Structure formats: structure tokens, C-alpha cells
Amino acid sequence: MTQTDSDGTVPPDVEIARNASRRPIADVAGEIGLEGADLERRGNGVAKLTWDAIDRELDAPADGNLVLVTAMTPTRRGAGKTVTTVGLGQALAQQGESSVVAIREPSLGPVFGMKGGAAGGGYSQVLPMEEINLHFTGDIHAVTAAHNLVAAMIDAERTHGNALDVEPDSVAWNRALDVNDRALREIVVGLGGRVNGPPREDSFLITAASELMAVLCLATDIADLKARLARIIVAYDTDGAPITIENLECVGAVTALLKDALRPNLVQTIEGTPAFVHGGPFANIATGTNSILADRLGLRLGDYLVTEAGFGADLGAEKFVNIVSREGIAPDVAVVVATVDALEKHGEAMLERREGPDDDGSEREPVADDRTEAVRAGCANLDHHVDNLLAMGVPVVVAVNRFPDDTDGEVRAVLDHCELRDVPAAVSTVYRDGGRGGLELAAHVREAAEPGSASLEPSYDLSMPIDEKIRAVATQVYGADDVEFTPQARSDIERLRALGLDDVPVCLSKTPASLSDDPGEAGVPFGWELTVRELYPSAGAGFVVALTGDVLTMPGLPADPAATEIGVDDDGSVRGLF
Known part of the structure; x- marks a missing residue:
């Protein structure tokens, strides 16, 4: 049961996690048909599946529905995909469905850097939160x-x-x-x-x-x-x-x-829903989602597997469809998470672009009389992601992840817009209310995931030349007019062809802050070309990486790192994990 403080605020994540009642991991496993002998326990609340169990389950048919949680173009505040993933899994369980959650393992970089913990939040998080955010199973x-x-x-x-x-x-x-x-x-x-x-x-x-x-x-x-x-x-x-x-x-x-890291880790959500927390590839130069093994197991152990893809749908969902799904894991429905904060940001950009400068070249006064007007305009960015997924043959449900400072009018504007477009949408308050805050969302997901609703259409055929695959993603998914390849990129393409890597998927690395390759271009940019400056092989992973901008594969700590807020009490309890 969820509880808020007297002023209506939700307690810190670590406090909620510490006060939660956890089921023995054997009981969690039993709910999805696993036995004690199938588990290698790592404490009372964590277990790795044995190879005997993995092999046995993978021999069974995959009858579950895969729900892919993604988002519109996010802001620094974040969209709340992990919270939505966990909360939706709990909501489906409350409706009597056998649901399994699957998310990535948190990296210590964000935990001690700017983002903080990555195990969900509020009353929609995976447990044990402290261990998952730190060393976990190694x-x-x-x-x-x-x-x-x-x-x-x-x-x-x-x-x-x-x-x-x-x-x-x-x-x-x-x-x-x-x-x-x-x-x-x-x-x-x-x-x-x-x-x-x-x-x-x-x-x-x-x-x-x-x-x-x-x-x-x-x-x-x-x-x-x-x-x-x-x-x-x-x-x-x-x-x-x-x-x-x-x-x-x-x-x-x-x-x-x-070899042991390859075996998925089983934990539970705060409401006891089974959850796999496994793997954690970069969401830009790799797939940005959890492991194939966790997904395959989830589709066999539950009626619904709820998983997420990193960044917005132009990056995470695109890679899921064009790379991960070619390994036999196809989404039955996608949930696009939208926030008023992101809609306002993109809406302001759309309104400014629409109005343009005054005749004398000076900037106009702010064009949005109130936040709701900007939110309505920002729905163009949401539409772009929804349309992309529909074009890929994936049914879509919009989740409006509500924050405390969102007004009823702002939220209503998003729901009204989705209703006009005949796109199912629901307000999600799973951070504050747990599964109860996602029941309407879960109902829409169940309806959208009816058999035969999805018919996956990747953005390109693997037989296409490398440059044409990239052009397909740039024009169909990002909305670019065309692609410019630098001389270095052209040389790299020739080398990749010589290596025999011209028949694999392409993994485009692009800023998550914009649909374009310019992080400052909010809204829905138009009249632009994507610039590809370098390519290199990920031959083991089975794809080619195309860099469209500067990519930091080693982040730095911010001026005020999250590490400064983390401490350990005398009893060994960790505090400060967000």
C-alpha cells in the first residue's frame, strides 16, 4: 500500500525500499513456475537462474506479449521510462495477469554522477534497490x-x-x-x-x-x-x-x-512482481535495453513481459525494432511515455519556429500565453514518435507520466490530443501510487496487445547497402531530408564492406535531446540533413555503429556529483541513493 507524507509528497526512494515487505525470492520465482532448484540464490531477495532452468524454459513456446516502454524526446528531467515499466508490470499483476518486468542493470557511473539510482522510483521500483544500484551480482x-x-x-x-x-x-x-x-x-x-x-x-x-x-x-x-x-x-x-x-x-x-554474468538475475518489484534486472549496454552506440535471454525467459514465464528501451523512441525503440527484434524478440505493443515538461519544451520550440522573428529581425515576445498552449504545440514531437512506431507495425499506447507540478488542464490537453488522433492514452501516477496508478494504462495495453495487432516492419532490409540503411533511419525515423557522409565516413563504409559487414544492422549514435543531430533543436526539426562522420564495426554484437556527433563513452562527474549525497549509517544501511 502506498503512503505519502502529510504534505502529499512521496518519501525518498531508499526509505520506501527499506520499509517495503519483501517476499522470499523462491516465492517470487514460484509465481512464474520456477522451483527452488532453478535458482542460485544471492541473498534472500536475489537469484540467478541456473542453466538447467534456462535451457528448459527456452525449449517451451513463447506465448507472452512483449510490451516495449519508450518515450518522446526527453528533457534533462527524464521521462520516467523505468518507473513506468515497473509500475505497468505491477498494474498488470493487479488486474490478474501474470506479468514479468525486465530492465537494465544500473551503471555506477550515473549512480555516483548526475542521474542517481536507476531501479525505478517511488512505489514503482525493483528491490533490493541498494544492492541493485551498487555491486548487485557482479x-x-x-x-x-x-x-x-x-x-x-x-x-x-x-x-x-x-x-x-x-x-x-x-x-x-x-x-x-x-x-x-x-x-x-x-x-x-x-x-x-x-x-x-x-x-x-x-x-x-x-x-x-x-x-x-x-x-x-x-x-x-x-x-x-x-x-x-x-x-x-x-x-x-x-x-x-x-x-x-x-x-x-x-x-x-x-x-x-x-559465463555467470550471462545468466539473468531475478528480483521483485516493490509489490512483489517478478523482475529480471540484467545487462546494461549503452543506449547510443549499442541497443540500450536488457538482455535477449531475460526477454526470452520473460515471454515464456509470464503472459506479459514489460521491458524498456533507452532514450526516446527515435533511438531506443528504433534499435529494438531494427536490431534486437531481428534476434526473434518482437514487441506486441509500445508504450510511449510523455511528460508535460518535455511537451512544454518542444512546444515552445515549435511556437517560436512558427512565429519566427519580427520584420526588423528582433526576437518576438514569448508566444505561449500559458503552459497549456506550449503543451499542445509540443504534441507534434509526441506524434512523431507515435507515427514512427505505427509505421513499424507496432500498436501504441501513450502514458502521460504525471509530475506533482502538472496541472489538470495541461494533462487534459495531452489526453484530448491523443483522443483526436485515436491513440489510446492514460495518465500514469505509478511513482506515487504504485500499480494502482497504472490500471487504466494497463487496460489500454491489454487491449492493444490483442493477437494479430502487431506486424513488425523494420526500417530497412539487411541486404541494403550500409549508406542506404542509414539513410532509411535518418529519413523515416528522424525526419531528415537526407544524409551527408564525411570523407572519413565514406572510407569507413568501404572498409566495413571489405570486412564483410555490409549485411548487418546499423546502430546510429545521435543526441537523445533532439530528433535531429543538433541537441539544441527541440520540437520537430525540418529541412535538415544528418551528418555521419565516422563508422566502426561491432562485429561481435553483430552491427555497425555510425557516429553522427561527438559521443562521450567515458562521462565525467558533474560539479555536484550524486556521490556527495551517499553515505552509510553505523548499521551498514546506505543512504542518499535517489
Whole structure:
């Protein structure tokens, strides 16, 4: 049961989590047909599934409905996709459905940086929140260790004879750390004489950006994991030929570090709904969603699997349809999360663009008389994402994630707009009210997920040339007029073709703050071209990455890091996790 403070505010997430009554994990597992022998317990509230259980369940048919939670173009305040995912799973359970939630594991970077915890919030979060936000089952640490083992093997190869003829300037595999540290973006290794190896420039990325994380979330079993690891390109020789992890002869060692991390983690929501928290690939240069294994299990263990994709639908949902779904995981319905805050921001941009400057070139006075007018105008951005998903053959439900400062008029304006467009929509208050705050949303989802409602239509065919795949995403999904490829990008495309990677999906890295490649362009930009400046292979993950702007794969801490608010009481309880 939810409780608010006397002034109507919701207690801090950590306080709610600490006071929640948790069911034994065996009871949670039993609800979806798993037995005690199927679990490897990591404490009372966490368990990894055994391989026997995974193999057995994957032999069964996948009868569940996949609900993909995504969003309109978000603001810094966030859209609330994880909260909505967890809350919707709880709401479906309250309506008597067998539901399973699946989300990514939080990276320590955001936890200690700007975002804070990533286990949901309020009365729609996964438990145990403290453990999930910190070390959890060690999956991310395993990826960090495996990534750095490969980096060490490359430098050892160069130190001890360099039989693979590694060209030092072509080493594509850097080092990893699951903490935001801007000082490690560009470094030099091997200083201090021959005993420390040949010097070269290097860098660190955050563990979530490692290709190993993407591979972990796309692999279907240990054999598939080994095959994907073997083909990861880590460097090139002096003739330009690729050098892989298989060439370094460490596929077995890397697999040994990742084999347990490949098994999904079972926990529960604050209302006891079963939840998988597994994997955590970057949402820009990778798929930005949890693991294929967790999704496949959820579709067999529950009637509904509720999962989420990172960023807005132009990035997360697009990658889910064009990359993840090609692995056999297709959404039956998508929930697009909208907020008044985001609608207002995009609406102001639309109104300013519509009005333009005065005749003398000076800027006009603000064009929105009140926030509601801007919210209505901002629905153009919401429509863009809804239309994209409908064009991809996925039914859509809009969830208006209500914040305390939203007025009834503003919320009503969004619902009225959706009604005019004949798009199902509901207000979600799952942060404050738990599953009870998502019952109307759940009813719409159940209706939209009727058999035969979805007929997936990817944005491109895999047989298309790389540049045409990118153009398809840019024009159909982003709304660009065309694509400009820099000379470097054209050269990269030729190299990818020579590597035999012209028949795989493309993973476009673009700012999440805009539909365009300019983070300052809110609303629905028009009359613009997407610029692709560089491409590189993620051969193990099975896609090609196209960079359309500067991408920070190693974030830095902000001026006021969330780490300054975190502490530990004398009894060992962690406080300050948001």
C-alpha cells in the first residue's frame, strides 16, 4: 500500500525500499513456475537462474506479449521510462495477469554522477534497490574485468614479439571502468621503459559502452557468447587486416569471466512482481535495453513481459525494432511515455519556429500565453514518435507520466490530443501510487496487445547497402531530408564492406535531446540533413555503429556529483541513493 507524507509528497526512494515487505525470492520465482532448484540464490531477495532452468524454459513456446516502454524526446528531467515499466508490470499483476518486468542493470557511473539510482522510483521500483544500484551480482564487474583482460592481452602481444603484427595506432580496444572519470578519456600507457611495454596512446570507456556488454545482452547461450567474442575486432595489423579476440587466443578466458554474468538475475518489484534486472549496454552506440535471454525467459514465464528501451523512441525503440527484434524478440505493443515538461519544451520550440522573428529581425515576445498552449504545440514531437512506431507495425499506447507540478488542464490537453488522433492514452501516477496508478494504462495495453495487432516492419532490409540503411533511419525515423557522409565516413563504409559487414544492422549514435543531430533543436526539426562522420564495426554484437556527433563513452562527474549525497549509517544501511 502506498503512503505519502502529510504534505502529499512521496518519501525518498531508499526509505520506501527499506520499509517495503519483501517476499522470499523462491516465492517470487514460484509465481512464474520456477522451483527452488532453478535458482542460485544471492541473498534472500536475489537469484540467478541456473542453466538447467534456462535451457528448459527456452525449449517451451513463447506465448507472452512483449510490451516495449519508450518515450518522446526527453528533457534533462527524464521521462520516467523505468518507473513506468515497473509500475505497468505491477498494474498488470493487479488486474490478474501474470506479468514479468525486465530492465537494465544500473551503471555506477550515473549512480555516483548526475542521474542517481536507476531501479525505478517511488512505489514503482525493483528491490533490493541498494544492492541493485551498487555491486548487485557482479555482472558489470565481470564485464569490466573481461574487457581489461583483452586490453592487457593486446599489449602483451606487442611486448612479446608482436607475432600478430599489431599496428599500434590501429588498436581499437581501449580499457574500461564503471565510474565516470573524464581524466581517463585520453591517456598514454607503457611509460617507464621496455619492462612496461611499448608506449602508445590509449583511453578508457565506461563499462556500459564496452562491446562486451552489447555481446552479453545479445548472446543466447554460452556457445553463442563464444562465437560472438571470437569475432570482436580489437586492432588491425600493418596491412590493415583485422585482429580479433580469437587471434589473441583468449576467447576461453573471456568466456570464463562472463559465463555467470550471462545468466539473468531475478528480483521483485516493490509489490512483489517478478523482475529480471540484467545487462546494461549503452543506449547510443549499442541497443540500450536488457538482455535477449531475460526477454526470452520473460515471454515464456509470464503472459506479459514489460521491458524498456533507452532514450526516446527515435533511438531506443528504433534499435529494438531494427536490431534486437531481428534476434526473434518482437514487441506486441509500445508504450510511449510523455511528460508535460518535455511537451512544454518542444512546444515552445515549435511556437517560436512558427512565429519566427519580427520584420526588423528582433526576437518576438514569448508566444505561449500559458503552459497549456506550449503543451499542445509540443504534441507534434509526441506524434512523431507515435507515427514512427505505427509505421513499424507496432500498436501504441501513450502514458502521460504525471509530475506533482502538472496541472489538470495541461494533462487534459495531452489526453484530448491523443483522443483526436485515436491513440489510446492514460495518465500514469505509478511513482506515487504504485500499480494502482497504472490500471487504466494497463487496460489500454491489454487491449492493444490483442493477437494479430502487431506486424513488425523494420526500417530497412539487411541486404541494403550500409549508406542506404542509414539513410532509411535518418529519413523515416528522424525526419531528415537526407544524409551527408564525411570523407572519413565514406572510407569507413568501404572498409566495413571489405570486412564483410555490409549485411548487418546499423546502430546510429545521435543526441537523445533532439530528433535531429543538433541537441539544441527541440520540437520537430525540418529541412535538415544528418551528418555521419565516422563508422566502426561491432562485429561481435553483430552491427555497425555510425557516429553522427561527438559521443562521450567515458562521462565525467558533474560539479555536484550524486556521490556527495551517499553515505552509510553505523548499521551498514546506505543512504542518499535517489
